[in-house]
Amino acid sequence: MDLRHNEIEGNSEPTQSLGQTSHLALDIGGSLIKVVYFSISRDNCIDREQESSANDTLGFSNGNCKHPILQGRLHFAKFETSKINDCLEFISSKKLHLGGFQHHENPGKNKNFIKATGGGAYKFTELFKENLGIDLDKEDEMDCLVAGANFLLKAVHHEAYTYIDGQKEFVQIDQNDLYPYLLVNIGSGVSMIKVDGDGKFERVSGTNVGGGTFWGLGRLLTKCKSFDELLELSHQGNNRVIDMLVGDIYGGMDYSKIGLLSTTIASSFGKAVSDNKELEDYKPEDVARSLLRMISNNIGQISYLNALRFGLKRIFFGGFFIRGQPYTMDTISVAVHFWSKGEAKAMFLQHEGFLGALGAYVSYAKHSIDDLCLCSLTWAVPFFLALGHE
Ligand SMILES: Nc1ncnc2c1ncn2[C@@H]1O[C@H](COP(=O)(O)OP(=O)(O)OP(=O)(O)O)[C@@H](O)[C@H]1O
């Protein structure tokens, strides 16, 4: 199966067979809105009974009931939360809102609802109702992050990877040895969640110094107009111009007695004090680089401390701050490796920014199984689990 970052192919039971349609879930965060939606390839409609035994071996037999399976793609899109109207326009233009579930508690209401998580699911309830005529069915943000991460780690073959010395290496996940792990979601702010199983987790820590801090401070300091511009700048910069290194303090030497190399940052932005320069005297790219390093390092260190607190060896990092950026991932990996003396491992996720939205999408399954499923399991579950069997 071709698993590209923005699309996942898979199977889905046709929604009309269950008397419902739903192809859309949202995660409306402080900075970004993440959209996950399923599109059906109608020409690929196949009969469930002609399928391989993948579903059956997973316990997803539909018994005596016979109905077709549709094939399609799971799409991923994102919008800035400040431009929520673009998102509404996108949903409307693709008519994604027309496929929502009917309220099963009150079918007479005849109102569509779509699954939504993140703070914006609360903040923008009325906006969605007024503009698209849909209710947002709210799912808890932490529940969704965990459900999304667990789903990806179990179902998608090349999902988790390490990033060490510029090398991306995919990690084989043993489903029987997945838990416990620490999930660190770096969004506007950062949540750290100890995951012990499906739906079994505890948010053990967090920090307000996250992706929003990088983008907010970076915008003020560099006058960048977009997040991508800030990232691009940080690629070109040299953090040593503005960070105070151990070597700057120790006359070029390591402080080997306590394990610090001369190249280790002793104080982020520390040179700005002794240099006696103004902001304009520094290149924006150097400032951007120092900032990215400072924030990534700090998150890596706090993550390690929490992993240590609970004896966790594996830390999975998600959230849109990461954006598959080599320098960000390298800094986080080095921080985790350095502080844990190689005991803990930092891993990243291909669908990093979509954990919450995927978790909200998976949560449709709850309704189908509990309330709506007539003679087989929901369309969503076999579809997702089938991913792992390609
Ligand atoms: N195009 C972009 N525009 C703005 N921020 C971006 C962009 N791409 C990546 N980012 C980074 O991603 C962060 C947001 O990540 P994410 O979408 O995971 O969090 P969120 O859901 O908006 O925040 P929270 O969960 O704290 O409410 C931003 O703070 C920024 O650092």
Ligand SMILES: CC(C)(CO)[C@@H](O)C(=O)NCCC(=O)O
């Ligand atoms: C408030 C949330 C959960 C919203 O997504 C996130 O931004 C976050 O985890 N912030 C960090 C808050 C803290 O624990 O200090």
